[in-house]
Amino acid sequence: MAPTPAVRTRHAGDGATRAANTAPDEAMDARLLIAREAAAAGFSTVRIARVSDLGGEPGRRFLAFIADGQHGDMDWLEAKAERRQHPNAMWPEAKSAIVLGLSYAPDDDPLRFLDQRDRASISVYAARRDYHDVVKPRLKRVARALQTATGEGVKVFVDTAPLMEKPLAALAGLGWQGKHTNLVSREHGSWLYLGIILTRAEIAPDEPESDHCGSCRRCLDICPTAAFPAPYQLDARRCISYLTIEHKGPIPHEFREAIGNRIFGCDDCLAVCPWNKFAQASHDQQLAIRKETQGPRIADLLALDDAAFRQRFSGTPIRRAGHARFLRNVLIAAGNSADTSLVPRIETLLKHEASIVRGAAVWALSRLASTTHVAALAEAHAQESDETVREEWTAALAS
């Protein structure tokens, strides 16, 4: 049986404001209900968009991004591109989007470990419990209350379905898509996780936020890998976040030095945004920063076996990416560390079962060990079966 509607909404189909089954003065406005439930669930901000107002422009830009290959090997973005370009392509009956933001603003400078080359730098979003696990149950709580109250179907999304979250968030007025392409909020700066509830209920929308980037271009200028072909556009293939988290193969040579000691994600463009000065540091208990993610020593990370890796990073996005990709990234940081004491440990990884680890180990050694030592190692590993690793040896001997 459908739940009894008890809130005032703009109902899909009749276009009229109604307060079904209750006298108007008893009916609770859907917007108030959402605001109350969102605050109780611990969200930092919530706004509402009318889905049909999104128009076709974000979808067209998304398809151009895919057509240009800028998504790299994120096949999952391409696979459902048609559905991703507009919420109604995925769910034709969706009328309203409730966009929720959860602040993860840091209380320290997120870039403070970048100059400490014997340590690794981990992006703020990954230095705590995986946000999918934190945001989704909270979204479900708000969605349940809304469904019970309106009697209309709902679906919740946090980065797990083909839905473009940022353009919807901008339409709802949570902030605007800055030149770094992420959503910037006047209150929370660049530090918001986004979550979305789509509903068939028609709820009065908020006003979109206008662009407050002005002539600023700090995020564009700081990017270590020149990943912005133009303001408001990102070529993911060049982005350190993509290269260290999403990319499956060897990291292309041209980016290795620029990656420095960033082993999981990158915050440079987010951290320099002047709007961050208004953000209050997050004190959300579920998002507490994990001590072991704060500038861990590269030597310690190289020594973690698979079991120790899983244990140390359990519950974080780092654990999800897997041990081999993690080691690949740590080896790039090791190669940039100038710390020759790491050489013996790196040598043991030349025998690792994953070719991306062996290949990155070759590169790290080419940066830290003497030419004669590299030549001797190359000879000892002349039986290498993987072509990409053999190419690494050739490059190492030539450098």
Ligand code: B12
């Ligand atoms: C794929 C993806 C990535 C990719 C691609 C990033 C990107 N910018 O698209 C990679 C792996 C690189 C990535 C990195 C990061 N990500 Co990510 N990612 C996503 C994901 C899953 C899809 C985004 C997408 O559709 N990208 C495709 C491009 C085409 O979309 P777009 O940026 O919106 O493109 C717009 C602009 O280019 C604009 N545009 C193009 N030309 C022009 C011209 C003009 C004049 C204008 C005005 C606009 C404009 O129009 C396009 C359409 O709106 C979303 C979750 C989701 N489902 O939406 C999270 C998401 C965007 N990521 C998030 C985060 C936190 C990050 C990182 C900060 C993590 C980190 N610290 O390493 C970095 C930030 C890097 C950066 N500068 O963007 C958050 C961002 C939250 C926020 N406040 O915006 C999201 C929303 C996840 C979430 N639920 O919280 N991510």
Ligand code: SF4
């Ligand atoms: S996350 Fe880092 S690499 Fe990616 S666009 Fe921003 S500054 Fe550049």
Ligand code: SF4
């Ligand atoms: S750093 Fe400047 S240009 Fe970049 S998003 Fe922030 S305000 Fe906009």
